[in-house]
Amino acid sequence: MIYQGKQKIWSEYQKEIPDDHWFYVRSCIRQNFFPASEKMFLEICRNVLGKDFYETEHHTTCGGIAYHCDTIPQETVMTIVARQFALMTEAGYSNYVASCITSFGNYIEILETWKEFPELETRIRELLWKACRREFRKPDYVAHASDLIYKYRNEIAARAKYRLVNRHTGEPLRVVEHIGCHYSKMFPSKGVGGAEYPYVLCGMIESWGGNVIDYPERRHCCGYGFRQYHVKANRGYSISNTHKKFESMEPYHPDMIITNCPGCPYFLDRWQYAISEMEGKTYSKDGYGIPVFTYEEVASLVLGYDPWDIGLQLHQVAVEPLLDKIGIEYDPARKYEGIDRKNLSRPELPGILKCC
Amino acid sequence: MRENVVIIGGGIAGLEAAGQLASLGYNPILIEKEDHLGGHLADWHCLFPDMIPAKDVVSSLVGKASSINIFTRTEVLRINRLRDSYNVMLSNGVSVMTRAILLATGFRLFDAHKKEEYGYGIYNQVITNSDLEKWFNGNPDSRIDNSHISSAGFVHCVGSRDEKAGNPQCSKVCCITAIKQAIELKKKYPDMMVWCFYMDLRMFGKKYEDFYISAQRDYGIRFIRGRVSEVSENIEGKVVVKAEDTLAGRPVKVTLDLLVLMSGMLCNPQTLNEKATWHFPIDSDGFLKCRNTVADFNLSPQEGIFLAGACTGPKTVPETIAEARSAALSIHNWFNSKE
Amino acid sequence: MMDFGFGISRSSTVNLDSVALENFTRLQALEPDALKCISCGSCTATCPAGKFSGMSLRKVIHNLQRGREKEAVEMLRGCMLCGKCSMVCPRAINTRHLIMSIQKIYGEEAR
Known part of the structure; x- marks a missing residue:
């Protein structure tokens, strides 16, 4: 691999990301899967870095899941999105940041569609007015939340308590990065680093001390694919895609996976359990599998937050072997205690995939 | 006094036309931006289908043009239209008055970096047709020299027949070039497994199908x-x-030691992006426009401007030479019609 | 092993790295013209057996090169050796001779 060749591509796909004053919208599903990721995003941006991030409880889904499952027409999705933009306008913001990759792709797709078909935008403005008497300005900038952590990566590194380095060997951790399909495959110029060699997560990994693994199926979908998973008859197809990725990354012995999409970390994490039960196989030498993280979780870990305060006990693949590699302190006894010290009760452990 | 003809481009089209115009009694002035003549062919190893060495072709053309005025490392700065002639100002300070200009500005290779998914400039084992030819020609290339090569692949139509790469046209010569280069590789390494990935194979020329x-x-x-x-x-x-x-x-997949991208031909941007005040009309295919594509392919729609070679579209070496010869005759006839 | 009600299906991608070509190399030595096939489909279009049995010499030649030997041999069972394919082949492949050679190398007697 010629690293300078990638740098050249990365330099061609840099987008303007304003430094401050953002209107933040959450994902429909991330708080269930990775409960502290969005909270930690706001915590880091607001309290660690002192930035202005606004959010409102009045925002809804962007309609992306239904759109990609072919269950609602695009006009409906557009009107939902128009309402979100109206909330942003009412709050006095013009920079819009989405937690979810599919939302991000959805916003970009809609704005680009309106650029090509202004009459559609006019119609949506009418529909929104009829539906809820709201008006909106289009955002000046739309970013995905990982764009911002990418932008702040060096500030985070400067405050980091830990680095993505194996404390026993001193070697950088081998990190697989996985980008959600809707981040830049539809509009390569809207993603940091483009679509073929996205840089958004690589930049974080490099800044925080890790080594990025480029394996043959890096570009492949995580396997979620909306109706591939949501329709039960298609689930074999979903897990087959995930399986293909793991088979491809296995020879590189990754220490961890970082993702920037709601679905990807969930499926890369949970399907490791299903694969282990179906095939008797795990993808690490020690039998624990490869731990999967959101970029907010990794940012929180390097900044020194307690692993149990950032929700890592909800991961299927045990995170403890990685925490030990980095040297992150944690109290095993606290794993299944809530923030209020209430006992969350212990889950049943799987048969093949080792867990702590 | 012999009549001037300014020829822009010292590749094979410019050289052939210069030689022909000189023997017809004109004073050709050949302008080449590089420091050597022969254009792309100067870097080429050998030519399909009979494996004729490219350097023989170039040196024969240079030999025939030896008596004419040649400015290398020279670019055209401005072209000014006068009443019935042109004033061509060159980067070396020379200014030439001429009634006829022959454009032999050729092509440039598609920049294979643009097909990001093929990893040119990113993966060590990915090269272009031009890189491979230079290596055949004896120039070392670490991407090839440093590896034990037991398998190779050729990707046809890189930057050709590809609307998203900005070029929907067929570059015409890459099919047969890939076959030539694949055969050359097999001659060097008979045990090598060589794959060609193609959409269509367009074997239009003399003995190409046999090849x-x-x-x-x-x-x-x-x-x-x-x-x-x-x-x-x-x-x-x-x-x-x-x-x-x-x-x-x-779907298929294959693991290879070397991948050769057959970069297509695009119009030379130095023809299009004129710092000069003069602009040459461009056709819908991105190449220079000729008066008509069937019979008057040597004539520009602009009076006194003539065309030869790959500046009007992808061409093989013999086609380019034939066009240059024909351009010389067109210019000769045009001057005669002015008498 | 747990049954989730769905399974992992293997990729249908043909991995050319793992296609064993020993038999095809032997065939090549006997029938160098086999490599001249350009998959034009004339043989299939004219094959009297093809309409009823799925026999396609084009597919047979292709399958042998992709390691799908069983399918190829199975398909050849439909051949009646009438020779019509050799009449239409634009690459002048002696198809009947080729079919006999395939049987020699891949057929049941060869195993």
């Missing part, structure tokens, strides 16, 4: 009908190539 049959039958080169979708690198540093075997309707 193709020989590549299949005598050299065992394997042809897969399907465009390469993406290239990645495996843990051993080899490239993994994905395509569809469209004849079987199944």
Whole structure:
């Protein structure tokens, strides 16, 4: 691999990301899967870095899941999105940041569609007015939340308590990065680093001390694919895609996976359990599998937050072997205690995939 | 006093036309931006289908043009139209008055970096047709020299027949060039497995089909009908190539030691992006426009401006030479009609 | 092993790295013209057996090169050796001779 060749591509796909004053919208599903990721995003941006991030409880889904499952027409999705933009306008913001990759792709797709078909935008403005008497300005900038952590990566590194380095060997951790399909495959110029060699997560990994693994199926979908998973008859197809990725990354012995999409970390994490039960196989030498993280979780870990305060006990693949590699302190006894010290009760452990 | 003809471009079209115009009694002035003559062919190793050394062709053309005025490392700065002639101002300070200008500005290769999914400049084992030819010509290339090569692939139509790459046109010569280069590789390494990934194979020229049959039958080169979708690198540093075997309707993948991208031909931007005040009309295919594409392919729509070679579209070497010869005759007839 | 009600299906991608070509190399030595096939489909279009049995010499030649030997041999069972394919082949492949050679190398007697 010629690293300078990638740098050249990365330099061609840099987008303007304003430094401050953002209107933040959450994902429909991330708080269930990775409960502290969005909270930690706001915590880091607001309290660690002192930035202005606004959010409102009045925002809804962007309609992306239904759109990609072919269950609602695009006009409906557009009107939902128009309402979100109206909330942003009412709050006095013009920079819009989405937690979810599919939302991000959805916003970009809609704005680009309106650029090509202004009459559609006019119609949506009418529909929104009829539906809820709201008006909106289009955002000046739309970013995905990982764009911002990418932008702040060096500030985070400067405050980091830990680095993505194996404390026993001193070697950088081998990190697989996985980008959600809707981040830049539809509009390569809207993603940091483009679509073929996205840089958004690589930049974080490099800044925080890790080594990025480029394996043959890096570009492949995580396997979620909306109706591939949501329709039960298609689930074999979903897990087959995930399986293909793991088979491809296995020879590189990754220490961890970082993702920037709601679905990807969930499926890369949970399907490791299903694969282990179906095939008797795990993808690490020690039998624990490869731990999967959101970029907010990794940012929180390097900044020194307690692993149990950032929700890592909800991961299927045990995170403890990685925490030990980095040297992150944690109290095993606290794993299944809530923030209020209430006992969350212990889950049943799987048969093949080792867990702590 | 012999009549001036300014020829822009010292590749094979410019050289051939210069030689012909000189023997017809004109004073050709040949302008070349590089420090050597022969254009792309100067870097080429040998030519299909008879493996004629490219340097023989170039040196013969340079020999025939030896008596004429040649300015290398020179660019055209301005072209001013006067009443019935042109004033051509050159970067070396010389200014030439001429009634006729011949554009022999040729092509440039498609920049293979733009097909990001093929990993040119990113994966060590991915090279272009031009890189491979330079290597055949004796120039060292670490991407080839440093590896034990037991398998190679050729990707046809890189930057050709590709609307998203900005060029929907067929570059015409890459099919036969890939076959030539595949055969050259097989001659060097008979045990090598060589794959060609193609959409169509366009064997239009003299003996091309024979060459193709020989590549299949005598050299065992394997042809897969399907465009390469993406290239990645495996843990051993080899490239993994994905395509569809469209004849079987199944995806295929193969691990290779070397991947050659057949970069297509685009109009030379130095013709289009004139710092000069003069602009040459461009046709819908992105190449220079001729008066008509059937009979008046040597004439520009602009009076006194003539065209030869790949500046009007992808061409083989013999086609380019034939066009240059024909351009010289067109210019000669045009001058006669002015008497 | 747990049954989730769905399974992992193997990729249908043909991995050319793992296609064993020993038999095809032997065939090539006997029938160098086999490599001249350009998959034009004339043989299939004219094959009297093809309409009823799925026999396609084009597919047979292709399958042998992709390691799908069983399918190829199975398909050849439909051949009646009438020779019509050799009449239409534009690459002048001696198809009947080729079919006999395939049987010699891949057929049941060869195993």
